[in-house]
Amino acid sequence: MTENLFNVLHQPRAGQLDPRNNPAHTEADLIAIRGYVSAYRNGRSAVTSATGPAIARPVLEKYWQYPRCGFNAGAKQELDSGFTLGGKLLLIPWSEEAFVRANAQRSTTGLILEHVTPITCLWDELIRIDEASEDDAEWQGEAGKYLQETFLLAVITADQDAILNATGWKQAGVPRPLNPFLRYEWASQQIQTASTPTGLKAPAPAALDVARFVHPGPALRLQEQELLDKDEV
Numbered sequence: 001m002t003e004n005l006f007n008v009l010h011q012p013r014a015g016q017l018d019p020r021n022n023p024a025h026t027e028a029d030l031i032a033i034r035g036y037v038s039a040y041r042n043g044r045s046a047v048t049s050a051t052g053p054a055i056a057r058p059v060l061e062k063y064w065q066y067p068r069c070g071f072n073a074g075a076k077q078e079l080d081s082g083f084t085l086g087g088k089l090l091l092i093p094w095s096e097e098a099f100v101r102a103n104a105q106r107s108t109t110g111l112i113l114e115h116v117t118p119i120t121c122l123w124d125e126l127i128r129i130d131e132a133s134e135d136d137a138e139w140q141g142e143a144g145k146y147l148q149e150t151f152l153l154a155v156i157t158a159d160q161d162a163i164l165n166a167t168g169w170k171q172a173g174v175p176r177p178l179n180p181f182l183r184y185e186w187a188s189q190q191i192q193t194a195s196t197p198t199g200l201k202a203p204a205p206a207a208l209d210v211a212r213f214v215h216p217g218p219a220l221r222l223q224e225q226e227l228l229d230k231d232e233v
Helices: 023-045 056-068 075-080 096-105 119-132 136-150 158-166 182-193 216-232
Strands: 111-115 153-157
Touching: 023 056, 023 119, 023 136, 056 119, 096 111, 096 153, 096 158, 111 158, 119 136, 153 158, 158 182
Parallel strands: none
Antiparallel strands: 111 153
16 A cells, blocks of 8 residues: 555645535535624624634535535544445545554444544634625635635544644644644654653554555555456466
């Protein structure tokens, strides 16, 4: 599998979702998202509490993630469906450990579909863009560009997700315009230089190694071809 490994920091579109075929659909998605963002802002300012209802994830998954992934079920259902994964999940980056585990156990048990930029960070930036936008056209230009470049997906193991948690990167994103995958590299560096946090097993040296990701679709096709070649010998 070594020839299929790549560095997510060096691949410009790593983890990006597919654009909608019809620009009108993208416009409708962004209008819907702005409606919820604006309502959230207005509701939050009308009450004394600084926090509002937890609508960021369902809104962004419904109006941005699902229409651009090639599957319409929720992320958890897709990962729980076994190893017969289709659509975008075969083309987004998987950590080497996640791919090896799924291939060995023929299921996706213990794997996480991860937002490389945490949902809370995406939502906070959309609020900022909404506040700064003078009209819908400006909002659509800025928010659309931001989501296309920053709403990234990857598949990692539960152990790797625990590393993000233990190092404080679970809900923290990378400042623009830096690559969102730097979050993985920084977390990996922290976990290897600091003492092991309570409750977290000591990670392998390659834990969350940004240089060792794979696209499962091409990797599985190569494995199938190698098996065919062996049969023909």
